[in-house]
Amino acid sequence: MKQLLVLSGKGGTGKTTIASAFIKLADAKAYADCDVDAPNLHLITEWNNEPEKTNYYGLPKAKINIEMCIECDQCRQNCRFDAIKLNKYYEIDTFACEGCGVCEYVCPAGAIIMEPAVAGELMLYFDGERAFSTAKLKMGSGTSGKLVAEVKNKMKSVKVDSDVAIIDGSPGIGCPVIASISGVDMVLIVAEPSISGISDMERIINTAMKFGTKMAICINKYDTNIENTKKIEKLCEERKLPFVGKIPFDSGAVKAINNGKTIVDIDCISGTAVKKVYQNTMNLLFE
Numbered sequence: 518m519k520q521l522l523v524l525s526g527k528g529g530t531g532k533t534t535i536a537s538a539f540i541k542l543a544d545a546k547a548y549a550d551c552d553v554d555a556p557n558l559h560l561i562t563e564w565n566n567e568p569e570k571t572n573y574y575g576l577p578k579a580k581i582n583i584e585m586c587i588e589c590d591q592c593r594q595n596c597r598f599d600a601i602k603l604n605k606y607y608e609i610d611t612f613a614c615e616g617c618g619v620c621e622y623v624c625p626a627g628a629i630i631m632e633p634a635v636a637g638e639l640m641l642y643f644d645g646e647r648a649f650s651t652a653k654l655k656m657g658s659g660t661s662g663k664l665v666a667e668v669k670n671k672m673k674s675v676k677v678d679s680d681v682a683i684i685d686g687s688p689g690i691g692c693p694v695i696a697s698i699s700g701v702d703m704v705l706i707v708a709e710p711s712i713s714g715i716s717d718m719e720r721i722i723n724t725a726m727k728f729g730t731k732m733a734i735c736i737n738k739y740d741t742n743i744e745n746t747k748k749i750e751k752l753c754e755e756r757k758l759p760f761v762g763k764i765p766f767d768s769g770a771v772k773a774i775n776n777g778k779t780i781v782d783i784d785c786i787s788g789t790a791v792k793k794v795y796q797n798t799m800n801l802l803f804e
């Protein structure tokens with residue numbers, strides 16, 4: 518099963534819009550939403566059954582047993598994250614605690630232990646034929662890269678008969694994006710013809726290149742700035758990056774997404790354009 522990851526660098530360029538259209542066009546039986554900070558692919562894909570839910574444990578957090586505490590202040594003085602507060606008793610600010618364990622180490626009374634903490638939830642939808650893996654990171658939790666790796670593992674943990682798996686990535690070039698790139702067969706970059714769109718596109722191209730992963734570029738909302746669209750096409754030519762097509766700005770796309778549909782579920786110009794982008798992308802993926 519070939520894995521295609523949809524990325525963009527900049528947020529809001531249309532990754533989910535395009536990934537969901539690809540899922541429909543490919544009739545993909547395996548797909549995943551790796552945008553764990555703000556997942557939204559589940560809003561467009563149709564599932565009647567409840568997902569299997571699993572807690573995701575991120576960094577451990579310190580816990581103080583106040584009965585054992587002798588109020589020596591060692592933990593507070595040594596915590597470089599300022600996560601220990603003295604109110605009525607010594608308390609842990611769980612948002613600030615990075616789980617380094619120094620407080621447990623310095624406490625002379627053995628009053629502190631490090632406890633696993635729930636940092637999010639993994640959800641696997643599976644009906645025997647199709648699998649959809651997604652997750653939600655808890656507000657203020659880190660280690661999103663590890664959660665992304667688990668989302669992909671969950672998707673692969675069930676057997677489905679599919680040539681292709683479509684993965685919706687997260688914006689940016691940080692940990693969750695890097696975790697999503699590892700092991701995929703190809704990255705489709707959705708560019709937007711704005712100044713920040715071009716700048717972020719170049720950053721994600723450079724990031725993906727470090728992995729040596731096959732890559733293709735498409736432009737969404739291309740007619741919002743024809744000048745910049747030409748710049749992106751030229752850049753692809755200069756850097757010898759396959760350009761797989763462009764999709765116009767379309768009020769039909771907004772209508773489809775707002776109604777929980779993909780752009781290929783309704784008759785609209787972006788839906789027609791994405792079919793060409795899909796065909797070119799699949800030709801590259803399976804070449």
Ligand SMILES: Nc1ncnc2c1ncn2[C@@H]1O[C@H](COP(=O)(O)OP(=O)(O)OP(=O)(O)O)[C@@H](O)[C@H]1O
Pocket residue numbers: 525527528529530531532533534535552555687688737738764765766767768770771772774775787
């Ligand atoms: N071709 C288009 N024409 C008009 N609007 C579009 C088009 N493509 C996407 N949109 C709209 O742009 C918005 C962002 O799209 P989408 O959620 O697919 O982007 P994203 O890159 O996945 O965002 P995020 O960075 O939050 O993951 C949505 O409101 C969507 O309806």
Ligand code: SF4
Pocket residue numbers: 581585586587588589590591592593607620623624625626627628629
């Ligand atoms: S180091 Fe241990 S004994 Fe000292 S204040 Fe902190 S919890 Fe209490």
